[in-house]
Amino acid sequence: MANLVPPGWELGSLAYKDLLLLMQTYWTEFQADAQEFYQAVNWSQPWLRAWAVFYGGLVVATVYYRGDEGRLAALFITLSIMVLGAQPLNTLAAGYWSDFSDANYFQEHGHFISLVYSIPLLLLLLTVLVMLIFHAGSRLIQVKRQQIRQATKTKTTSKKKSQ
Numbered sequence: 001m002a003n004l005v006p007p008g009w010e011l012g013s014l015a016y017k018d019l020l021l022l023m024q025t026y027w028t029e030f031q032a033d034a035q036e037f038y039q040a041v042n043w044s045q046p047w048l049r050a051w052a053v054f055y056g057g058l059v060v061a062t063v064y065y066r067g068d069e070g071r072l073a074a075l076f077i078t079l080s081i082m083v084l085g086a087q088p089l090n091t092l093a094a095g096y097w098s099d100f101s102d103a104n105y106f107q108e109h110g111h112f113i114s115l116v117y118s119i120p121l122l123l124l125l126l127t128v129l130v131m132l133i134f135h136a137g138s139r140l141i142q143v144k145r146q147q148i149r150q151a152t153k154t155k156t157t158s159k160k161k162s163q
Contacts, residue, residue, distance in 0.1 A: 037115070047100045048116070055120055062128060069135045076128045079121050086110065086118045 041048070058079070065071040090113040094106035105112040 041105065041112075041116075042102055045101060051116070055124075058121075058124055062124060062131075066131055069132065072128055072132055072135070076125065076132065079125045079128065083118055083121050083125065086113050089113065089117070 043049075058075075061075060062072075065075060087110060090106050090110045093113070094104065094108075097104045097106055105116075
């Protein structure tokens, strides 16, 4: 088998070590930014707690409906609409933030709503999509087995008639 490692990128090479150092630097910066974000938000606000409970309910519904393709499809569509509504929701929340929050987290670019609202929904959407693909694959296997049984049965019946 051919060597898939490009020249100069062997395990002990300088380029490999530089890449590891760069990845470690980015990971450290990411951790610091995530910690700063976590500390900047007052997570005890009722609306954030309500969102967490609502999201938990969506997770429970996803697990509960995992065997029902129709309800999973409906959940997929609902979650998709919710994600598509993130930008208008961010605009609306930016206008009325003082009515429900102690700080304006809803910037024009929507970083907060993306992190707190859209990304969790997208992860749930991905989970539902995997479940739907699994169901489709299972259904395809069932149909193919049934076709093979039917073909075998037809061959057997035609052989008996010809004898």
